[in-house]
Amino acid sequence: MSTALVTGAARGIGFAIARRLSTAGHRIIMVDLSPQIQHSATTLGAIAVQADIATPDGRDAIRDAVRRSGEPLDILVNNAGITRDALLADQTEEMFRLVARVNLGACYELTSALVTEMATGGAIVNLGSRAHLGNVGQFNYAVSKAGVVGLTRSLALAYAPRVRVNAVAPGFVATDMTDAMPEHVRERIISRIPLQRPGSPDDIASAVAWLGSASARYVTGQVVYCCGGRSHG
Ligand SMILES: NC(=O)c1ccc[n+]([C@@H]2O[C@H](COP(=O)([O-])OP(=O)(O)OC[C@H]3O[C@@H](n4cnc5c(N)ncnc54)[C@H](O)[C@@H]3O)[C@@H](O)[C@H]2O)c1
Structure with missing residues:
Protein backbone atom coordinates (compact mmCIF):
# COMPACT_ATOMS: atom_id res chain seq x y z
CA MET A 1 0.00 0.00 0.00
CA SER A 2 1.35 3.46 -0.80
CA THR A 3 1.69 6.16 1.83
CA ALA A 4 0.75 9.84 1.64
CA LEU A 5 1.52 12.56 4.20
CA VAL A 6 -0.57 15.74 4.40
CA THR A 7 0.33 18.74 6.59
CA GLY A 8 -2.30 21.09 7.99
CA ALA A 9 -4.73 18.19 7.74
CA ALA A 10 -6.90 18.81 10.81
CA ARG A 11 -9.45 20.81 8.84
CA GLY A 12 -10.21 22.68 5.64
CA ILE A 13 -8.34 21.91 2.42
CA GLY A 14 -5.81 19.62 4.14
CA PHE A 15 -8.53 17.42 5.61
CA ALA A 16 -10.27 17.21 2.21
CA ILE A 17 -6.96 16.19 0.58
CA ALA A 18 -6.36 13.51 3.21
CA ARG A 19 -9.91 12.19 2.74
CA ARG A 20 -9.51 12.14 -1.02
CA LEU A 21 -6.17 10.29 -0.92
CA SER A 22 -7.56 7.87 1.66
CA THR A 23 -10.50 7.09 -0.62
CA ALA A 24 -8.00 6.48 -3.44
CA GLY A 25 -6.45 3.73 -1.30
CA HIS A 26 -3.38 5.40 0.19
CA ARG A 27 -2.35 4.96 3.79
CA ILE A 28 -2.43 8.47 5.27
CA ILE A 29 -0.25 10.31 7.79
CA MET A 30 -2.00 13.51 8.89
CA VAL A 31 0.02 16.33 10.49
CA ASP A 32 -1.19 19.47 12.26
CA LEU A 33 -0.23 21.60 15.22
CA SER A 34 -3.85 21.61 16.39
CA PRO A 35 -4.94 18.83 18.79
CA GLN A 36 -7.98 18.47 16.50
CA ILE A 37 -5.70 16.31 14.31
CA GLN A 38 -6.35 13.31 16.57
CA HIS A 39 -10.09 13.39 15.87
CA SER A 40 -9.67 14.20 12.16
CA ALA A 41 -7.25 11.29 11.69
CA THR A 42 -9.48 8.88 13.59
CA THR A 43 -12.33 9.78 11.22
CA ASP A 64 10.02 9.61 12.88
CA ALA A 65 6.38 8.85 12.12
CA VAL A 66 7.24 8.21 8.47
CA ARG A 67 10.10 5.89 9.47
CA ARG A 68 7.87 4.05 11.98
CA SER A 69 5.35 3.42 9.21
CA GLY A 70 8.02 1.18 7.67
CA GLU A 71 7.35 2.23 4.08
CA PRO A 72 8.75 4.99 1.89
CA LEU A 73 6.58 8.02 1.33
CA ASP A 74 4.84 8.12 -2.07
CA ILE A 75 3.09 11.49 -1.77
CA LEU A 76 3.97 14.54 0.34
CA VAL A 77 1.40 17.34 0.42
CA ASN A 78 2.74 20.57 1.95
CA ASN A 79 -0.61 22.14 2.75
CA ALA A 80 -0.19 23.82 6.16
CA GLY A 81 -0.33 27.59 5.82
CA ILE A 82 -1.35 30.73 7.68
CA THR A 83 -2.43 34.30 7.00
CA ARG A 84 -1.83 37.52 8.91
CA ASP A 85 -3.71 39.95 6.67
CA ALA A 86 -3.48 43.74 6.89
CA LEU A 87 -3.03 46.68 4.54
CA LEU A 88 0.64 47.25 3.82
CA ALA A 89 0.84 50.32 6.08
CA ASP A 90 -0.42 48.22 8.99
CA GLN A 91 1.82 45.20 8.39
CA THR A 92 4.47 44.60 11.02
CA GLU A 93 7.81 42.92 10.42
CA GLU A 94 6.67 40.20 12.81
CA MET A 95 3.58 39.47 10.66
CA PHE A 96 5.78 39.28 7.59
CA ARG A 97 8.32 36.98 9.22
CA LEU A 98 5.75 34.64 10.71
CA VAL A 99 3.89 34.08 7.45
CA ALA A 100 7.14 33.60 5.50
CA ARG A 101 8.40 31.22 8.23
CA VAL A 102 5.41 28.89 8.05
CA ASN A 103 4.30 29.13 4.41
CA LEU A 104 7.73 29.13 2.77
CA GLY A 105 10.50 28.31 5.25
CA ALA A 106 8.80 25.33 6.86
CA CYS A 107 7.64 24.04 3.48
CA TYR A 108 11.27 23.97 2.31
CA GLU A 109 12.62 22.54 5.57
CA LEU A 110 10.05 19.76 5.89
CA THR A 111 10.53 18.81 2.25
CA SER A 112 14.30 18.64 2.78
CA ALA A 113 13.78 16.49 5.89
CA LEU A 114 11.47 14.06 4.09
CA VAL A 115 12.84 13.80 0.56
CA THR A 116 15.23 11.02 1.54
CA GLU A 117 12.23 9.09 2.88
CA MET A 118 10.44 9.31 -0.46
CA ALA A 119 9.94 6.46 -2.89
CA THR A 120 11.40 6.64 -6.38
CA GLY A 121 8.52 7.85 -8.54
CA GLY A 122 7.06 9.77 -5.60
CA ALA A 123 5.33 13.16 -5.83
CA ILE A 124 5.36 16.34 -3.78
CA VAL A 125 2.46 18.78 -4.06
CA ASN A 126 2.78 22.22 -2.47
CA LEU A 127 -0.16 24.48 -1.71
CA GLY A 128 0.53 27.82 -3.31
CA SER A 129 -2.14 30.45 -3.88
CA ARG A 130 -3.49 32.56 -6.67
CA ALA A 131 -2.59 35.41 -4.28
CA HIS A 132 1.06 35.13 -5.38
CA LEU A 133 0.01 37.33 -8.31
CA GLY A 134 -0.53 40.12 -5.75
CA ASN A 135 -3.40 40.88 -3.37
CA VAL A 136 -4.33 44.03 -1.48
CA GLY A 137 -4.17 43.31 2.26
CA GLN A 138 -2.13 40.15 1.75
CA PHE A 139 1.35 41.47 0.99
CA ASN A 140 3.10 39.02 3.33
CA TYR A 141 0.97 36.07 2.20
CA ALA A 142 1.42 36.90 -1.51
CA VAL A 143 5.20 37.09 -1.09
CA SER A 144 5.30 33.78 0.80
CA LYS A 145 3.22 32.02 -1.86
CA ALA A 146 5.33 33.52 -4.68
CA GLY A 147 8.25 31.92 -2.86
CA VAL A 148 6.42 28.59 -2.95
CA VAL A 149 6.30 28.85 -6.76
CA GLY A 150 10.08 29.37 -6.94
CA LEU A 151 10.62 26.57 -4.45
CA THR A 152 8.39 24.21 -6.41
CA ARG A 153 10.09 24.86 -9.72
CA SER A 154 13.60 24.69 -8.27
CA LEU A 155 12.98 21.49 -6.29
CA ALA A 156 11.40 19.91 -9.36
CA LEU A 157 14.71 20.39 -11.17
CA ALA A 158 16.77 19.26 -8.17
CA TYR A 159 14.77 16.05 -7.52
CA ALA A 160 14.12 15.00 -11.13
CA PRO A 161 13.82 12.30 -12.28
CA ARG A 162 13.31 10.57 -8.88
CA VAL A 163 10.51 12.71 -7.42
CA ARG A 164 8.07 15.10 -9.12
CA VAL A 165 7.29 18.46 -7.48
CA ASN A 166 4.26 20.58 -8.39
CA ALA A 167 2.02 23.20 -6.81
CA VAL A 168 -1.69 23.88 -6.76
CA ALA A 169 -2.68 27.55 -6.59
CA PRO A 170 -6.23 27.83 -5.25
CA GLY A 171 -8.29 30.99 -5.55
CA PHE A 172 -10.91 31.74 -2.91
CA VAL A 173 -11.91 28.55 -1.06
CA ALA A 174 -14.54 28.51 1.67
CA THR A 175 -12.64 27.43 4.82
CA ASP A 176 -11.92 28.79 8.31
CA MET A 177 -9.01 30.71 6.75
CA THR A 178 -11.28 32.74 4.46
CA ASP A 179 -14.06 32.94 7.07
CA ALA A 180 -11.65 35.19 8.95
CA MET A 181 -11.88 37.81 6.17
CA PRO A 182 -14.33 40.76 6.50
CA GLU A 183 -17.64 39.91 4.79
CA HIS A 184 -17.44 42.81 2.30
CA VAL A 185 -14.00 41.59 1.17
CA ARG A 186 -15.27 38.02 0.71
CA GLU A 187 -18.27 39.23 -1.31
CA ARG A 188 -16.07 41.38 -3.55
CA ILE A 189 -13.71 38.50 -4.28
CA ILE A 190 -16.51 36.00 -4.97
CA SER A 191 -18.22 38.46 -7.37
CA ARG A 192 -15.06 38.39 -9.55
CA ILE A 193 -14.84 34.60 -9.94
CA PRO A 194 -15.77 33.60 -13.52
CA LEU A 195 -17.25 30.27 -12.37
CA GLN A 196 -19.43 32.33 -9.97
CA ARG A 197 -18.83 30.45 -6.73
CA PRO A 198 -16.12 29.99 -4.13
CA GLY A 199 -14.01 26.87 -4.48
CA SER A 200 -14.66 23.99 -2.09
CA PRO A 201 -11.90 22.06 -0.31
CA ASP A 202 -12.85 19.06 -2.48
CA ASP A 203 -12.22 21.09 -5.65
CA ILE A 204 -8.65 21.62 -4.50
CA ALA A 205 -8.26 18.03 -3.30
CA SER A 206 -9.10 16.81 -6.84
CA ALA A 207 -6.23 18.80 -8.34
CA VAL A 208 -3.81 17.67 -5.62
CA ALA A 209 -4.81 14.01 -6.04
CA TRP A 210 -4.28 14.25 -9.79
CA LEU A 211 -0.78 15.76 -9.42
CA GLY A 212 0.08 13.07 -6.88
CA SER A 213 -1.11 10.26 -9.13
CA ALA A 214 0.49 8.35 -11.98
CA SER A 215 -1.89 10.18 -14.35
CA ALA A 216 0.40 13.20 -13.91
CA ARG A 217 3.60 11.18 -14.34
CA TYR A 218 4.98 13.58 -17.02
CA VAL A 219 4.16 16.75 -15.04
CA THR A 220 6.76 18.38 -12.81
CA GLY A 221 7.68 21.94 -11.85
CA GLN A 222 4.21 23.24 -12.69
CA VAL A 223 1.67 25.42 -10.93
CA VAL A 224 -1.93 24.36 -11.50
CA TYR A 225 -4.36 27.21 -10.88
CA CYS A 226 -7.55 25.92 -9.29
CA CYS A 227 -9.40 29.20 -8.90
CA GLY A 228 -12.62 29.19 -10.91
CA GLY A 229 -10.90 31.07 -13.74
CA ARG A 230 -9.78 34.08 -11.68
CA SER A 231 -6.04 33.58 -12.00
CA HIS A 232 -5.38 36.85 -13.82
CA GLY A 233 -8.64 38.74 -13.20
N1 LIG B 1 -8.79 28.94 1.79
C1 LIG B 1 -8.36 29.56 0.70
O1 LIG B 1 -9.09 30.34 0.06
C2 LIG B 1 -6.96 29.30 0.17
C3 LIG B 1 -6.63 29.90 -1.04
C4 LIG B 1 -5.36 29.70 -1.57
C5 LIG B 1 -4.46 28.90 -0.89
N2 LIG B 1 -4.81 28.34 0.30
C6 LIG B 1 -3.79 27.53 0.98
O2 LIG B 1 -4.29 26.24 1.23
C7 LIG B 1 -3.73 25.72 2.44
C8 LIG B 1 -4.86 25.30 3.38
O3 LIG B 1 -5.71 26.41 3.61
P1 LIG B 1 -7.06 26.30 4.46
O4 LIG B 1 -7.96 27.33 3.93
O5 LIG B 1 -7.52 24.90 4.55
O6 LIG B 1 -6.52 26.82 5.89
P2 LIG B 1 -7.03 26.52 7.36
O7 LIG B 1 -6.57 27.67 8.18
O8 LIG B 1 -8.48 26.17 7.39
O9 LIG B 1 -6.19 25.20 7.74
C9 LIG B 1 -4.80 25.24 7.84
C10 LIG B 1 -4.34 24.15 8.79
O10 LIG B 1 -2.91 24.25 8.88
C11 LIG B 1 -2.54 24.08 10.24
N3 LIG B 1 -1.25 24.73 10.48
C12 LIG B 1 -0.98 26.06 10.45
N4 LIG B 1 0.28 26.27 10.78
C13 LIG B 1 0.85 25.06 11.05
C14 LIG B 1 2.13 24.65 11.47
N5 LIG B 1 3.10 25.53 11.71
N6 LIG B 1 2.36 23.32 11.63
C15 LIG B 1 1.37 22.41 11.42
N7 LIG B 1 0.12 22.75 11.04
C16 LIG B 1 -0.13 24.07 10.85
C17 LIG B 1 -3.67 24.74 11.03
O11 LIG B 1 -3.71 24.30 12.37
C18 LIG B 1 -4.89 24.32 10.21
O12 LIG B 1 -5.45 23.10 10.67
C19 LIG B 1 -2.84 26.85 3.00
O13 LIG B 1 -1.50 26.65 2.59
C20 LIG B 1 -3.40 28.08 2.34
O14 LIG B 1 -2.45 29.12 2.26
C21 LIG B 1 -6.04 28.52 0.85
Whole structure:
Protein backbone atom coordinates (compact mmCIF):
# COMPACT_ATOMS: atom_id res chain seq x y z
CA MET A 1 0.00 0.00 0.00
CA SER A 2 1.35 3.46 -0.80
CA THR A 3 1.69 6.16 1.83
CA ALA A 4 0.75 9.84 1.64
CA LEU A 5 1.52 12.56 4.20
CA VAL A 6 -0.57 15.74 4.40
CA THR A 7 0.33 18.74 6.59
CA GLY A 8 -2.30 21.09 7.99
CA ALA A 9 -4.73 18.19 7.74
CA ALA A 10 -6.90 18.81 10.81
CA ARG A 11 -9.45 20.81 8.84
CA GLY A 12 -10.21 22.68 5.64
CA ILE A 13 -8.34 21.91 2.42
CA GLY A 14 -5.81 19.62 4.14
CA PHE A 15 -8.53 17.42 5.61
CA ALA A 16 -10.27 17.21 2.21
CA ILE A 17 -6.96 16.19 0.58
CA ALA A 18 -6.36 13.51 3.21
CA ARG A 19 -9.91 12.19 2.74
CA ARG A 20 -9.51 12.14 -1.02
CA LEU A 21 -6.17 10.29 -0.92
CA SER A 22 -7.56 7.87 1.66
CA THR A 23 -10.50 7.09 -0.62
CA ALA A 24 -8.00 6.48 -3.44
CA GLY A 25 -6.45 3.73 -1.30
CA HIS A 26 -3.38 5.40 0.19
CA ARG A 27 -2.35 4.96 3.79
CA ILE A 28 -2.43 8.47 5.27
CA ILE A 29 -0.25 10.31 7.79
CA MET A 30 -2.00 13.51 8.89
CA VAL A 31 0.02 16.33 10.49
CA ASP A 32 -1.19 19.47 12.26
CA LEU A 33 -0.23 21.60 15.22
CA SER A 34 -3.85 21.61 16.39
CA PRO A 35 -4.94 18.83 18.79
CA GLN A 36 -7.98 18.47 16.50
CA ILE A 37 -5.70 16.31 14.31
CA GLN A 38 -6.35 13.31 16.57
CA HIS A 39 -10.09 13.39 15.87
CA SER A 40 -9.67 14.20 12.16
CA ALA A 41 -7.25 11.29 11.69
CA THR A 42 -9.48 8.88 13.59
CA THR A 43 -12.33 9.78 11.22
CA LEU A 44 -10.23 8.56 8.28
CA GLY A 45 -8.42 5.70 10.02
CA ALA A 46 -5.19 7.64 9.46
CA ILE A 47 -2.02 8.11 11.54
CA ALA A 48 -2.06 11.43 13.45
CA VAL A 49 1.03 13.51 14.17
CA GLN A 50 0.48 16.63 16.26
CA ALA A 51 3.49 18.74 15.33
CA ASP A 52 4.53 22.24 14.31
CA ILE A 53 6.18 22.08 10.88
CA ALA A 54 8.00 25.33 11.63
CA THR A 55 10.14 23.81 14.42
CA PRO A 56 13.03 21.30 14.24
CA ASP A 57 11.33 19.15 16.93
CA GLY A 58 8.11 19.11 14.94
CA ARG A 59 9.86 18.06 11.75
CA ASP A 60 11.80 15.34 13.63
CA ALA A 61 8.51 13.97 14.99
CA ILE A 62 7.06 13.91 11.47
CA ARG A 63 10.11 12.13 10.02
CA ASP A 64 10.02 9.61 12.88
CA ALA A 65 6.38 8.85 12.12
CA VAL A 66 7.24 8.21 8.47
CA ARG A 67 10.10 5.89 9.47
CA ARG A 68 7.87 4.05 11.98
CA SER A 69 5.35 3.42 9.21
CA GLY A 70 8.02 1.18 7.67
CA GLU A 71 7.35 2.23 4.08
CA PRO A 72 8.75 4.99 1.89
CA LEU A 73 6.58 8.02 1.33
CA ASP A 74 4.84 8.12 -2.07
CA ILE A 75 3.09 11.49 -1.77
CA LEU A 76 3.97 14.54 0.34
CA VAL A 77 1.40 17.34 0.42
CA ASN A 78 2.74 20.57 1.95
CA ASN A 79 -0.61 22.14 2.75
CA ALA A 80 -0.19 23.82 6.16
CA GLY A 81 -0.33 27.59 5.82
CA ILE A 82 -1.35 30.73 7.68
CA THR A 83 -2.43 34.30 7.00
CA ARG A 84 -1.83 37.52 8.91
CA ASP A 85 -3.71 39.95 6.67
CA ALA A 86 -3.48 43.74 6.89
CA LEU A 87 -3.03 46.68 4.54
CA LEU A 88 0.64 47.25 3.82
CA ALA A 89 0.84 50.32 6.08
CA ASP A 90 -0.42 48.22 8.99
CA GLN A 91 1.82 45.20 8.39
CA THR A 92 4.47 44.60 11.02
CA GLU A 93 7.81 42.92 10.42
CA GLU A 94 6.67 40.20 12.81
CA MET A 95 3.58 39.47 10.66
CA PHE A 96 5.78 39.28 7.59
CA ARG A 97 8.32 36.98 9.22
CA LEU A 98 5.75 34.64 10.71
CA VAL A 99 3.89 34.08 7.45
CA ALA A 100 7.14 33.60 5.50
CA ARG A 101 8.40 31.22 8.23
CA VAL A 102 5.41 28.89 8.05
CA ASN A 103 4.30 29.13 4.41
CA LEU A 104 7.73 29.13 2.77
CA GLY A 105 10.50 28.31 5.25
CA ALA A 106 8.80 25.33 6.86
CA CYS A 107 7.64 24.04 3.48
CA TYR A 108 11.27 23.97 2.31
CA GLU A 109 12.62 22.54 5.57
CA LEU A 110 10.05 19.76 5.89
CA THR A 111 10.53 18.81 2.25
CA SER A 112 14.30 18.64 2.78
CA ALA A 113 13.78 16.49 5.89
CA LEU A 114 11.47 14.06 4.09
CA VAL A 115 12.84 13.80 0.56
CA THR A 116 15.23 11.02 1.54
CA GLU A 117 12.23 9.09 2.88
CA MET A 118 10.44 9.31 -0.46
CA ALA A 119 9.94 6.46 -2.89
CA THR A 120 11.40 6.64 -6.38
CA GLY A 121 8.52 7.85 -8.54
CA GLY A 122 7.06 9.77 -5.60
CA ALA A 123 5.33 13.16 -5.83
CA ILE A 124 5.36 16.34 -3.78
CA VAL A 125 2.46 18.78 -4.06
CA ASN A 126 2.78 22.22 -2.47
CA LEU A 127 -0.16 24.48 -1.71
CA GLY A 128 0.53 27.82 -3.31
CA SER A 129 -2.14 30.45 -3.88
CA ARG A 130 -3.49 32.56 -6.67
CA ALA A 131 -2.59 35.41 -4.28
CA HIS A 132 1.06 35.13 -5.38
CA LEU A 133 0.01 37.33 -8.31
CA GLY A 134 -0.53 40.12 -5.75
CA ASN A 135 -3.40 40.88 -3.37
CA VAL A 136 -4.33 44.03 -1.48
CA GLY A 137 -4.17 43.31 2.26
CA GLN A 138 -2.13 40.15 1.75
CA PHE A 139 1.35 41.47 0.99
CA ASN A 140 3.10 39.02 3.33
CA TYR A 141 0.97 36.07 2.20
CA ALA A 142 1.42 36.90 -1.51
CA VAL A 143 5.20 37.09 -1.09
CA SER A 144 5.30 33.78 0.80
CA LYS A 145 3.22 32.02 -1.86
CA ALA A 146 5.33 33.52 -4.68
CA GLY A 147 8.25 31.92 -2.86
CA VAL A 148 6.42 28.59 -2.95
CA VAL A 149 6.30 28.85 -6.76
CA GLY A 150 10.08 29.37 -6.94
CA LEU A 151 10.62 26.57 -4.45
CA THR A 152 8.39 24.21 -6.41
CA ARG A 153 10.09 24.86 -9.72
CA SER A 154 13.60 24.69 -8.27
CA LEU A 155 12.98 21.49 -6.29
CA ALA A 156 11.40 19.91 -9.36
CA LEU A 157 14.71 20.39 -11.17
CA ALA A 158 16.77 19.26 -8.17
CA TYR A 159 14.77 16.05 -7.52
CA ALA A 160 14.12 15.00 -11.13
CA PRO A 161 13.82 12.30 -12.28
CA ARG A 162 13.31 10.57 -8.88
CA VAL A 163 10.51 12.71 -7.42
CA ARG A 164 8.07 15.10 -9.12
CA VAL A 165 7.29 18.46 -7.48
CA ASN A 166 4.26 20.58 -8.39
CA ALA A 167 2.02 23.20 -6.81
CA VAL A 168 -1.69 23.88 -6.76
CA ALA A 169 -2.68 27.55 -6.59
CA PRO A 170 -6.23 27.83 -5.25
CA GLY A 171 -8.29 30.99 -5.55
CA PHE A 172 -10.91 31.74 -2.91
CA VAL A 173 -11.91 28.55 -1.06
CA ALA A 174 -14.54 28.51 1.67
CA THR A 175 -12.64 27.43 4.82
CA ASP A 176 -11.92 28.79 8.31
CA MET A 177 -9.01 30.71 6.75
CA THR A 178 -11.28 32.74 4.46
CA ASP A 179 -14.06 32.94 7.07
CA ALA A 180 -11.65 35.19 8.95
CA MET A 181 -11.88 37.81 6.17
CA PRO A 182 -14.33 40.76 6.50
CA GLU A 183 -17.64 39.91 4.79
CA HIS A 184 -17.44 42.81 2.30
CA VAL A 185 -14.00 41.59 1.17
CA ARG A 186 -15.27 38.02 0.71
CA GLU A 187 -18.27 39.23 -1.31
CA ARG A 188 -16.07 41.38 -3.55
CA ILE A 189 -13.71 38.50 -4.28
CA ILE A 190 -16.51 36.00 -4.97
CA SER A 191 -18.22 38.46 -7.37
CA ARG A 192 -15.06 38.39 -9.55
CA ILE A 193 -14.84 34.60 -9.94
CA PRO A 194 -15.77 33.60 -13.52
CA LEU A 195 -17.25 30.27 -12.37
CA GLN A 196 -19.43 32.33 -9.97
CA ARG A 197 -18.83 30.45 -6.73
CA PRO A 198 -16.12 29.99 -4.13
CA GLY A 199 -14.01 26.87 -4.48
CA SER A 200 -14.66 23.99 -2.09
CA PRO A 201 -11.90 22.06 -0.31
CA ASP A 202 -12.85 19.06 -2.48
CA ASP A 203 -12.22 21.09 -5.65
CA ILE A 204 -8.65 21.62 -4.50
CA ALA A 205 -8.26 18.03 -3.30
CA SER A 206 -9.10 16.81 -6.84
CA ALA A 207 -6.23 18.80 -8.34
CA VAL A 208 -3.81 17.67 -5.62
CA ALA A 209 -4.81 14.01 -6.04
CA TRP A 210 -4.28 14.25 -9.79
CA LEU A 211 -0.78 15.76 -9.42
CA GLY A 212 0.08 13.07 -6.88
CA SER A 213 -1.11 10.26 -9.13
CA ALA A 214 0.49 8.35 -11.98
CA SER A 215 -1.89 10.18 -14.35
CA ALA A 216 0.40 13.20 -13.91
CA ARG A 217 3.60 11.18 -14.34
CA TYR A 218 4.98 13.58 -17.02
CA VAL A 219 4.16 16.75 -15.04
CA THR A 220 6.76 18.38 -12.81
CA GLY A 221 7.68 21.94 -11.85
CA GLN A 222 4.21 23.24 -12.69
CA VAL A 223 1.67 25.42 -10.93
CA VAL A 224 -1.93 24.36 -11.50
CA TYR A 225 -4.36 27.21 -10.88
CA CYS A 226 -7.55 25.92 -9.29
CA CYS A 227 -9.40 29.20 -8.90
CA GLY A 228 -12.62 29.19 -10.91
CA GLY A 229 -10.90 31.07 -13.74
CA ARG A 230 -9.78 34.08 -11.68
CA SER A 231 -6.04 33.58 -12.00
CA HIS A 232 -5.38 36.85 -13.82
CA GLY A 233 -8.64 38.74 -13.20
N1 LIG B 1 -8.79 28.94 1.79
C1 LIG B 1 -8.36 29.56 0.70
O1 LIG B 1 -9.09 30.34 0.06
C2 LIG B 1 -6.96 29.30 0.17
C3 LIG B 1 -6.63 29.90 -1.04
C4 LIG B 1 -5.36 29.70 -1.57
C5 LIG B 1 -4.46 28.90 -0.89
N2 LIG B 1 -4.81 28.34 0.30
C6 LIG B 1 -3.79 27.53 0.98
O2 LIG B 1 -4.29 26.24 1.23
C7 LIG B 1 -3.73 25.72 2.44
C8 LIG B 1 -4.86 25.30 3.38
O3 LIG B 1 -5.71 26.41 3.61
P1 LIG B 1 -7.06 26.30 4.46
O4 LIG B 1 -7.96 27.33 3.93
O5 LIG B 1 -7.52 24.90 4.55
O6 LIG B 1 -6.52 26.82 5.89
P2 LIG B 1 -7.03 26.52 7.36
O7 LIG B 1 -6.57 27.67 8.18
O8 LIG B 1 -8.48 26.17 7.39
O9 LIG B 1 -6.19 25.20 7.74
C9 LIG B 1 -4.80 25.24 7.84
C10 LIG B 1 -4.34 24.15 8.79
O10 LIG B 1 -2.91 24.25 8.88
C11 LIG B 1 -2.54 24.08 10.24
N3 LIG B 1 -1.25 24.73 10.48
C12 LIG B 1 -0.98 26.06 10.45
N4 LIG B 1 0.28 26.27 10.78
C13 LIG B 1 0.85 25.06 11.05
C14 LIG B 1 2.13 24.65 11.47
N5 LIG B 1 3.10 25.53 11.71
N6 LIG B 1 2.36 23.32 11.63
C15 LIG B 1 1.37 22.41 11.42
N7 LIG B 1 0.12 22.75 11.04
C16 LIG B 1 -0.13 24.07 10.85
C17 LIG B 1 -3.67 24.74 11.03
O11 LIG B 1 -3.71 24.30 12.37
C18 LIG B 1 -4.89 24.32 10.21
O12 LIG B 1 -5.45 23.10 10.67
C19 LIG B 1 -2.84 26.85 3.00
O13 LIG B 1 -1.50 26.65 2.59
C20 LIG B 1 -3.40 28.08 2.34
O14 LIG B 1 -2.45 29.12 2.26
C21 LIG B 1 -6.04 28.52 0.85
